[in-house]
Amino acid sequence: MSTIKDVAKEANVSIATVSRVINKSPKASKASIESVTLAMKKLGYRPNAAARALVSQSTQTMGVLVGDVSDPFFGSMVKAIDTIACQKGKHLLIGNGYHSAKKEREVIELLINNRCESLVIHSKSLSSEELLSFAREAPGMVLINRFIPEISDRCIALDNHRGSYLATELLVKNGHKHIGYICSNHDIEDTHQRKAGYLQALQDNDLIASETYIEYGSPDEEGGERAMTNLLAKGLPITAIAAYNDHMAAGTLSVLEENNFTIPTDISIIGFDNSLISKYLNPKLTTVRYPIQMMAEKAACLALKLANNIEAKPDTTIFAPTLVKRSSVRNIT
Structure with a gap:
């Protein structure tokens, strides 16, 4: 497997120059970008995502915890979050909690350890105290379908x-x-x-x-x-x-x-x-x-703003349910 040293040698530039090109530094010249890009393509070199994150302080990744992604409810939720993420050039890292405190904890820790700047968390089994601890650790964490008074401005829930x-x-x-x-x-x-x-x-x-x-x-x-x-x-x-x-x-x-x-x-x-x-x-x-799609979009937008240190408060934290009248109810009066 090719290394950054191999790319530098092939492009006849320094390792620092390769690093600047990989991390899209404005200091990289047009000639350097062209030679390094060609060298990476020739050698089949792929930049290490973790290393790039250390330099840029960003993984461009949004973390999402759901109950079970195979459930259509969570499928709709993830799709809405992904729509917002794509608009902002982000990718999703998704974990299933299966309404298990152990699994939910493992997923949240994984998302944080993978340097996800923003997180949309659907947690039903972890205690409020543990979620508050995670929220303090991850400023860009927003809860969906859960309301904790201490972080009410970071919660999107339904009545x-x-x-x-x-x-x-x-x-x-x-x-x-x-x-x-x-x-x-x-x-x-x-x-x-x-x-x-x-x-x-x-x-x-x-x-x-x-x-x-x-x-x-x-x-x-x-x-x-x-x-x-x-x-x-x-x-x-x-x-x-x-x-x-x-x-x-x-x-x-x-x-x-x-x-x-x-x-x-x-x-x-x-x-x-x-x-x-x-x-x-x-x-x-x-x-x-x-209205899970609307709620998920709100949660994603809020998480992105908080991750970028933008002070934000959602205009709605508790969403109102409404009736959908079809054919399965009969008036018997």
Whole structure:
């Protein structure tokens, strides 16, 4: 493998000149740039990224922590961040945390050790204290879908409680009094906030808010199937279901169809997130819009500014969910 010394010898220049060309120094002459570029091409030499970062104090890399990049939700998030990164000439380094404190910690440490100046972090398992410690170490770190009061101006989050409240309230307004809830079994703030929003909407409308009407599963189609199967086994007079997310709603819909329920004639369903799947279910799923693309763009822009020591405060830190009315909810009044 060729070295910088080999390039200098081939181009008949000094090692310092090669270094200036590699690091795009304004002191490099046009002739030097041409000769060094030709020499590198001939020898197949690629500059060491870590070494260049030490000289330029920049890796031109933005770090991103997601739960699981195979999840369409995180795919949308990463795409939005990448759009902003590309506009600024940055590349992404992405790690999966899988909602594990150990994995999330390892990814954040990896991103910082790889000299990512700006970071967009989706962490659900690390404590607020540990995230605050990382934030002190990395000035360009922004949290998405997480709110910590001490660094509120570096957090971009959604009002999950409000979103679930809106979803349940819509069912109530359509005449439903016996409303079940398909809940995630992940012990994260999203789960607790959305469940609390469901219960609060029932209480505010003088309806039964009982744990009997709630079943749990993994936040995917399979979890939704399992939770709905258990809920049906209780024989409750349910006329509507609010689900933790659209994927659990899809699993719920599948189980109901297998048991000869017609949606929404027999049971209405509402999801959460407005993910791609919601538009292609039959019937099309009424849900709650989660503006993840907008939030991710805001988080990326903020992280880039903070990494460049530009004082910045987002105009919005807590985003508001909105309803998306489709065909899976029926008025029974």
